[in-house]
Amino acid sequence: MGFLFRAVLVFYNLVLTGALLFSGVRSVGTSANRVLLLFLLPVAVYFAAAGIRRILALPGLSAIKGLAFSLSLATTSLLFVFNLLGAANSSEYLFALLVAPLPLYFWGVAGGCLIKGLRKPQAKEEPAVAEEPAPAAPLTRKDQVDEPQRRDFLKRIGSVGLGLLAYSILNPKQVGAAFFGSVPGPGTVAIKDTTDTKIDPAIKSPIDAFGISAIDDGATSYYGFIDKNGAWYILKEAPDTGYDSYLYVKGDTGFSDNWGTRKTRTDYAYFNQTF
Structure with missing residues (x-):
């Protein structure tokens, strides 16, 4: 959903939910209004949790929001289907049309999350280190995402690449003489890029400590x-x-x-x- 369309849809659903809750509370004595309040309660909890979460990072709020979202998806869908199938006149059809944006919003959010998850590349296994490693391919911008405690689809950043891996595993003297075209001194390794510029493999990423x-x-x-x-x-x-x-x-x-x-x-x- 586009940003403007989603903003309008959220505003409409907030106004609609508030109006229906107010009407249901005023006439809570009838069974129909009690059922309506029961159906709209998860929606109210979801929007309230979403608003609070933008201001305060309270523990357990994400779990409450997720549970309320699942219940809202089910209750708003049932509310729309029941009113549409049970409509007997134009006013009842109009009411079913008025509540249609509620399930539309929740199904749209669910579909967007599903599409976003499918677009994420799966983590690939790193190839085994060969005796004579080939030059590493340049890192793309997406390869620079660093989040070790996040989900599997975010990759670990590596700014040094194959040179650092070879420096850590192989004998420095053999690496310098056989692979990098230089003659290193005792206990050192001279790594060069394609422009014959020396590279220090001990350089760390500026965000390693975060x-x-x-x-x-x-x-x-x-x-x-x-x-x-x-x-x-x-x-x-x-x-x-x-x-x-x-x-x-x-x-x-x-x-x-x-x-x-x-x-x-x-x-x-x-x-x-x-x-």
Whole structure:
């Protein structure tokens, strides 16, 4: 669903749910209104949990939101089907049409999550190290996503690649003489790239010391990372460009305040521009 369409749909469903709940509470004595309240209760809990989750990171809130979403998907579908099949006049058909956006929203969210999950590449097994390794292929931007505690479909970042792997496993002298076309000194290895420029295999990635601290897995996903000194960076996964785009913003202090403004920031940039 497009952003504008989804925003309008959410606003309509909030107004509709509020109006139906208000009407049901006022006439709670009738069995029909009690059933209506029972059907709409998971919807109210879902929207309330979604709103609170944008402000506060309360423990267990994600589980409550997930359970409320599943119940809302079922109850709104039943509410629409029962009213449509049981309609006997134009006003009852009109009511069924008015509640149709409720199941439409939840089925749309479920379908979007399913499509997004299918688009994620599966993690591939790393090939065994050969005696004479071939030159490593250049890393793509998607290969630079670092999230060791997230799901399997996010890959571990590697900025050094095959040179670091060979340096860690093979004999440094044999590597320097046989594979890299240089004559290293005792206990050293001289690695060169295709332009004959020396590469230091001990260089670490600038985000190795960071750990995952916060996750927002909405339509646009955000991942917050922080290190032991309080420095932080936020990874934004934006699928609206026709392909998954990973953007970054970083800072030295104040992770909590900056996490709260993650969706309104305009200073996201690519990995090489941020670090």
